[in-house]
Amino acid sequence: MAPAPPEAAVAPSDFMAACAECEEGRPQRLRVLLASGSGLRIEGASPLAAAVALTAPAALREVLAALRPLAPSLDALDAQGHAPLHAAAELGCAGCVQALLWARADCARHTEDASYQLGQMTTVYNEGGRTALHIAACSGKEDVVEKLLEAGGPSLREQRDSFGMRACDLAEEQVALAAVAQLPRHQRVLELLGGGRDPALAAEEARRRRQGRLAELRRRVSEKQVESHHRQVCATRQAVSERYSALDAEVASGQLQNSVGEDIVAWSCQLGACAFQRMPAVTGSRISGMEEPMPGVLVFQLLGAGLCTRIWAETEHYISQAEEKSLPMPVRHDGCLDVSQIFPELLGHLTAAARPAFTQLGFQDIRLRHAFRTKNFVGREEVFARHVDKYAVTLNVCLRRTAGLQGSRVFFFGSQDATEPAYCHEHQVGLAVIHSSKEWHQTEKLFMGERGSLIMWYEMG
Known part of the structure; x- marks a missing residue:
């Protein structure tokens, strides 16, 4: 198998401008860009996906012509479970649909179950088993439906999705739910697909069907994600055990039993048994137990400064070895390292130490899903929007804070629209704050210094 060609990045603005010129009959600029190869x-x-997303048929034809000798896969599915033809049908771009069909895209290609994040708070679910015709039936684009039927013939009309629905069945639901202004076009699509103009399906029944399918889709996607995550974690753990040379073996392997009561908090109602001890209750003071600055938020001392320094050093050491030893680097969108896949035993100890706080918030049965190490510094390009977390409980413990730090606090709000924070959390090394997924919060911009945290997200067990 020939090696993949090296990637050549193009600024979105440059590609958009080239596509716009191409739509006006001036393809030269786009051709120059495409000359760099696949x-x-x-x-x-x-370029194929980008041209479809821009609904630029002329540009798409140029892309297809430029890449045809390299045999691009027109039917490959993206992270959203869609092939380019599915995306073009969803956008309702008949010109793009026609260009892809001329290039022999498979109009019977099925989508796959998938989900993706739209911003920080919205999860979009895409159903598997759908053809482009199913998608066009929902978007209500007559010209797209006509082109797909012409290419796929009568058999395409009878294709069923993963819930046993034909495109005609989905179009019928659209008619039942359509607003008055949109009703005529959905009726015409339904007729093209072989349905009656005025189906007997009631809007309430159509909504009930959709809600049932969405619930099942969420369950399927969740199972798929759990299986995929498990495979990834196993592969990561094997690679780490084979290639990583720990700086501090006790930290890397989580052998910290002797640190409880010294560098990890010990919980007891009888004070004085060890050096680092707290009562497992809200006492109003982090010196004796836990603080509850607002409902749903607890603050307590989880770790000693010495252990925080060791954990930070171990994560820095791992990152420094990653390239040389080809270590896995599981990261989230902002580049923060997912420590849960690299040092799971360490995080198991920290989770056990924080259990009384979880119990205090009413969470008895939880499991760790992700744990990211953050590193905030002046000049880091990151937007910290007000949000609620997607997982049931969040634990945030500060590992590092340089002298003279300014900013990087966490503001907790009583509601999404509150103008002033109900609580302002000032990070201190070893200090933990936990909160439920209901709490609106926002990280303050960092103005001076550096700060790092371990943010652990838990879901219900």
């Missing part, structure tokens, strides 16, 4: 990427997207 490794061309626009913020990670292929």
